[in-house]
Amino acid sequence: MAPSYSIVIPTVGRPELGALLASLRAASTQGPEPLDVVVVDDRPFPAGASGEHNPPLELGPDPVAGVRTLRTGGRGPAAARNAGWRSVRTEWVAFLDDDVVVPQLWAVALAQDLAAAGPNVGGVQGRIVVPLPKHRPPTDLERNTAGLESAEWAAADMAYRRAALVTVCGFDERFPRAYREDADLAARLRGSNWELEHGIRFVEHPVRPAGSLASVRAQAGNADDALLHALHGRHWRTVTGAGQGRLPWHVATAAAGVTALGGGLAAASPAGRDRGAVRTTALLAGAAWAGLTAGFARKRLAPGPQRGDDGYGTELRRMAATSVLIPFAAVAHRARGAWKWRRRLGGSVPPWPPPVRAVLFDRDGTLIRDVPYNGDPRAVEPVPGARRVLDELRADGLRVGVVSNQSAIGRGLLTTAQVDAVDEQVRRLLGPFDTWQRCPHSPEDECTCRKPEPGLVLRAAAALGVLPIECTVVGDIGADIGAAVASGARSVLVPTEVTRREELSAAPVVAATLDEAVTLL
Template sequence: MTPSYSIVVPTVGRPQLAALLGSLRTACAGGPQPLDVVVVDDRPFPDADGGRNQDLDLGRDPVPGVRVLRTGGRGPAAARNVGWRSVRTEWVAFLDDDVVVPERWAAALEQDLATAGPDVAGVQGRIVVPLPSHRPPTDLERNTAGLETAAWATADMVYRRSALRTVHGFDERFRRAYREDADLALRVRTAGWDLEHGVRFVEHPVRPADDLASVRAQAGNADDALLRTLHGRDWRTRTRAGRGRLPWHVATVAAGLTAVGSCLAAVGPASPGRRAARASAVLAGSAWAGLTAAFATQRLAPGPRRGDDGYGPELRRMVLTSALIPFAAVGRRVLGTWRWRRVLGGEVPAWPPPIRAVLFDRDGTLVHDVPYNGDPDAVEPMPGARRVLDGLRDDGLWVGVVSNQSAIGRGLLTSAQVDAVDARVRRLLGPFDTWQRCPHRPEDECTCRKPEPGLVLRAAAELGLLPAECAVVGDIGSDVGAAVASGARSVLVPTEVTRREELSAAPVVAATLDEVVTLL
């Protein structure tokens, strides 16, 4: 029997997405069809409160059954988590939005899954980077080609959902497309699973980039600092990341700063101290120049030769960026180390972090659902609501409300009427640390109406928390959907309006509000 699988594609709206989705139609024609294809749009939400969702170009003829979820710019780790948590298949295939999927990819995937034993958590596909044949590759092209030997890169990686559940998915503290896949693979293997390489492959073309792209890429050094904080000094060996250049960059920066400091100390009338400072400046400056020249030469040597097309621009880029990269790399590493030691306290925390806030739906969860209620006197708390809330407050947890109130957008109630009902809820149930509501109609296609994540993200931001530090409690599927889309955890407390399919799809179900506390 063919294992069931879904496809998850995180995207920031790159134009290559439409081509990928179109190619998947052909690639899946010769093999098993995915039960679900989820495109996770991780572009930041519009600045306007609850602004309209942006359109995403899926192409003219994408693979059938594409669903689009939106995460608001929280990074690829969060986007992939939203994707795999929204499906129910045995396997989840992650693809980058700029890869090219060849024909028969699905048939090769079927072969990879069929040979995966019960202890195998994931199977990596080969990544092929097309390089020019008429000249040596540029620095950018060689860096992209490094994906061909990267361990467990999610450009084409399929994971078993049970393994992802075991380790709680990707660590969303990795905000860039860098190291989040290595961290996941390490945690999966530490949990006792195996990872394998498969026979399928995808192509990963080299994307155009400006002259300073390699300097901006040094932001990944902050993620290296997080990996070291989480996994210790031997993280490079354990994640198969290879050796880095940071020690050489540190030496280059030290020489450069020493040269500048010595030059400043040498300013003024001649004296033995200033003569020594000038000698130090010359020595340190020579060391900086030598290290920088060696770095530039090392990067230029495998690249285009004089007379090759692109040689001039490549020479200019290498000279400029070789002088800037050491300072960018060291600066990012220092800032990253300071940040994570300050935030994490130097300890090795588990992922996900502990819950620090519980966000409740209002109608049907905290108070009885009175459709389009504008009368404060009609507010009646659900059984045990005040007791549960007070218990959470006593335990040091923040509590909040995230509520759809489309009656405002429909013109059935005024904001003042809803304010009066909300005030009555507070009087009956006690103070709340955050209160977020969406006044929009479904047809407004806003970013805040549940199951969109906007309300939960706003609540987490107001409390200064990661979404993963929040839990959402509600009575219908849109409450669970908002939790999934935002990266929060969820508990469904069903009522008579909860549909059967919502109940079966919910990750965690509590019979009563009192039971919620035991499940957090």
């Protein structure tokens, strides 16, 4: 019997998503079907009124059967993948990027890969094939994309055992881009004694169109290199299999350029002393900068289109311009990352996941007895032990908050003033809260804050100045747990008589009482 698996696809709405889903549909007719296909919509939530919602995600004309979507609000691919795998319960989770295409026998090959994986194997990578033009040498952009073919543990097609992901709490969401987060995860899994293997399956990864400054914008990944350095030490490239970079050359180039510019300005100043020596230094630094920059440009141009090839002139101009800009961008981003992860955090970065710093409670059914559509403060009755639990959390230095759906406002059953009065009575009985987030919308509003959407939890984390993963959501129904999953927070379900059986079985952590929930944080 083939191992059970789900597919998770993070996306920002690229048009290539439709082609991927169509190719998955074709592949599912040849091999075992996935139990779930989760497309994680990571487009940022719209600014403006809280009732606004994103336009529906375009899944294409012929998507794979059973696909469902999950919104995460633009927190990056690491957070999107985490939300996806935490929402499924299969033995394996196959991650695919939204700009790949699977061949027709992909599901067959995946099943063989998973069946061959021993009990200590935590992940199996698929091969990535990048089609390149045959009529001319590849451009710099095409060669950079082709680098995925030799990348270790790239999440463009990577299947992980769910138990392995649980062991290390998934991807580190402090990596905001699709860069280095997969290498970090692989390093942590191997450090936890999980094995990683290469499989027989493959996907095709076409080269996406990109602007002329794409290679300059890509230098933002140097900030993520600083995080890897902070997490894994000076040998992080060996630990993560990242390979050698050009940062030392970029530092030398940028330093020469800055020295030449500064020396030139000083030599031109009437008040400057020893202008001859300064001018000589500036000239030498300028020559070094010009030589390093020209060498960098030649290195990038040599394997690319040559004179007479299609697009040669455009590539020449692009390489000349970006070779000037890249060293300065690389050094600036690396310095920014080093400042953020070293200086701001006192010289050390806590491992993933960081400890819990805040506990966010559902209101009705969790902190107080559930009285449907209650607008009367006199009907507020705390659940047994609620005040004691909250006071203990406050005494331990944890922040506490409320995240509450109040659709009675949107349905016109209660006024905002009535709900405010009930909330105020809860505060009188249970003490102060560090944040109080409320969704007033009805389900028909399709807002981004009504649980199980992540908006309330994300707003609470932002108000408290903590990461979502540093929060635990405590609630009594599946919507509370769903909001935690979508936002990246931890969760504890405290069931009541209204909790459905399927919600109970799907919850990752269950406690019988609020007192027990606190012990499971």
